[in-house]
Amino acid sequence: MRQLNNILENITVLDIKGSLDVTVSSITFDSRAVNEGCLFVAVKGTTVDGHKFIEQAVGKGASAILCEEFPLTLLPDVTYVKVEDSHAALGWLGAAFYEHPSSRLKLIGVTGTNGKTTCATLLFNLFRGLGYKCGLISTVQNQIEDRVIPATHTTPDAIALNGLLADMVNEGCDYTFMEVSSHALAQKRIEGLVFVGGMFTNITHDHLDFHKTFDEYLKAKKSFFDHLPAAAFALSNVDDKRGMVMLQNTKAKKKTYSLKSMADYKAKLIEDHFTGMLLNIDGQEVWFKMVGKFNAYNLLAVYAAATLLDQDKQEVLSVLSTLNGAEGRFDYIVAPDKRIGIVDYAHTPDAVQNVLETILEIRRPTEKIITVIGCGGDRDRTKRPVMAKVACEYSDKVILTSDNPRTEDPQFIIKEMEAGIPVSKKTSTVSITDRREAIKTACMLAQPGDIILLAGKGHEKYQDINGVKHHFDDKEELLTQFGN
Ligand SMILES: CC(=O)N[C@H]1[C@@H](OP(=O)(O)OP(=O)(O)OC[C@H]2O[C@@H](n3ccc(=O)[nH]c3=O)[C@H](O)[C@@H]2O)O[C@H](CO)[C@@H](O)[C@@H]1O[C@H](C)C(=O)N[C@@H](C)C(=O)N[C@H](CCC(=O)O)C(=O)O
Ligand SMILES: Nc1ncnc2c1ncn2[C@@H]1O[C@H](COP(=O)(O)OP(=O)(O)OP(=O)(O)O)[C@@H](O)[C@H]1O
Ligand SMILES: N[C@H](CCC[C@H](N)C(=O)O)C(=O)O
Numbered sequence: 001m002r003q004l005n006n007i008l009e010n011i012t013v014l015d016i017k018g019s020l021d022v023t024v025s026s027i028t029f030d031s032r033a034v035n036e037g038c039l040f041v042a043v044k045g046t047t048v049d050g051h052k053f054i055e056q057a058v059g060k061g062a063s064a065i066l067c068e069e070f071p072l073t074l075l076p077d078v079t080y081v082k083v084e085d086s087h088a089a090l091g092w093l094g095a096a097f098y099e100h101p102s103s104r105l106k107l108i109g110v111t112g113t114n115g116k117t118t119c120a121t122l123l124f125n126l127f128r129g130l131g132y133k134c135g136l137i138s139t140v141q142n143q144i145e146d147r148v149i150p151a152t153h154t155t156p157d158a159i160a161l162n163g164l165l166a167d168m169v170n171e172g173c174d175y176t177f178m179e180v181s182s183h184a185l186a187q188k189r190i191e192g193l194v195f196v197g198g199m200f201t202n203i204t205h206d207h208l209d210f211h212k213t214f215d216e217y218l219k220a221k222k223s224f225f226d227h228l229p230a231a232a233f234a235l236s237n238v239d240d241k242r243g244m245v246m247l248q249n250t251k252a253k254k255k256t257y258s259l260k261s262m263a264d265y266k267a268k269l270i271e272d273h274f275t276g277m278l279l280n281i282d283g284q285e286v287w288f289k290m291v292g293k294f295n296a297y298n299l300l301a302v303y304a305a306a307t308l309l310d311q312d313k314q315e316v317l318s319v320l321s322t323l324n325g326a327e328g329r330f331d332y333i334v335a336p337d338k339r340i341g342i343v344d345y346a347h348t349p350d351a352v353q354n355v356l357e358t359i360l361e362i363r364r365p366t367e368k369i370i371t372v373i374g375c376g377g378d379r380d381r382t383k384r385p386v387m388a389k390v391a392c393e394y395s396d397k398v399i400l401t402s403d404n405p406r407t408e409d410p411q412f413i414i415k416e417m418e419a420g421i422p423v424s425k426k427t428s429t430v431s432i433t434d435r436r437e438a439i440k441t442a443c444m445l446a447q448p449g450d451i452i453l454l455a456g457k458g459h460e461k462y463q464d465i466n467g468v469k470h471h472f473d474d475k476e477e478l479l480t481q482f483g484n
């Protein structure tokens, strides 16, 4: 329970109708979730305008409404607050309602097209290994110490997010590591949070359905660094073309990492195997359990962040060298007959390329690469032919299949992918709509030593078909086929 006038701090109020001396039991932006005494925040969404539901919210007992435009009819016992930007206000309201939990622990955010889950999870496990109490907010799951809380989004909405952070504070967390998605930035889900550090992994093609242009996507990512406070660090990958752009306008301490050029933190990949890699990191040779150059970037970023958080370099390296990445990221399985399976969450052209380049560099020339790949429905259509093209260019055989079709026709998605198949690869590519059948076929085609890459679904335990989530687990399918 909070007083409305207390949770409006930091919000520029344009107009008020009714009393601010009213108690708010909870905050919601969804009229369907309104309870008695609730504050309903009307936001303009991507499919519908939340202002349409103000009347419904009042009918269900909302005691206050925050909106960008007042409704035509105002009821006398309800308070109406008008603001310029409901999305931003929602962030500040969430933070104030839960008494600013982000400033009561050390919050570190990771943004970028690929690598967020990996870096956030590594940091979470690293800091736990160093003896701290930690929280994690990620695509795979949210976690408070050992307690797992299922995740619905990569970055939760502002109310859920602050609620989660408050639980982390109450359970004594010293640090929280969270992913900051571009959707979250554009929708201001992190407004009002206090970060002690921000990290940038990379930016490549994704989410153009939502952001419309690459420039808008870039702006969303950059806004994270533009809003960091001076006391925080802003750590960027300067091997990425846009790495310096991220730091351009930040007030935070600018820090860089690189495998290729001058930077505050440097590493060099010495050896890469399916069982791990040898890295020279900040002048020291260390063996890590993770695979691939892209993970060298993730490990370096995590090492740099830990150092910036004043941790002992030796201890950091010794714990980091024992860690696996996040679930469903380069998950490596060997069948009794030595066929190799890799489950990976690569769902962007760049991720598919990185994973396949890594496999190509490590495999022996006689070992064939068979890739099973699909693209999600109701998401960026322009990446479909590109992902198929990349898969074909780097594999010996490709099976195009379904990912999460969501509300789209799976065969239509595959047709859009097929447009990217290079002419020379037409005969080594087939389309099998049923993902289970596609995986089975790949396993049948593979000989001992061959490598099967299942791309796109990683840790996901479901396939979303027409809004229904059917149990589906790439790793489970692979183990069944392998007879492990
Ligand atoms: C595109 C997108 O991000 N959509 C998110 C957004 O919904 P929206 O803007 O479409 O909402 P809307 O349906 O237009 O409704 C507008 C408003 O009216 C309200 N409403 C609606 C109906 C009603 O009866 N009553 C009512 O009050 C809604 O609650 C909402 O406040 O706000 C909702 C509430 O926070 C989110 O659940 C929803 O996520 C959808 C489910 C989603 O799939 N999001 C994905 C794309 C996403 O956010 N992904 C990123 C990860 C990307 C990455 O990993 O790179 C993430 O952070 O998870
Ligand atoms: N640093 C990196 N650079 C490029 N590709 C990467 C990197 N790290 C991981 N990948 C690839 O991207 C995939 C997704 O990795 P991860 O889940 O860590 O990224 P993410 O940014 O959290 O993705 P999402 O946007 O879906 O939350 C991995 O399975 C791997 O194929
Ligand atoms: N965070 C990503 C997840 C994609 C996962 C892939 N399996 C799909 O369904 O497209 C997104 O929202 O685009």
Ligand SMILES: [Mg+2]
Pocket: 116, 117, 118, 138, 139, 140, 154, 179
């Ligand atoms: Mg993620």
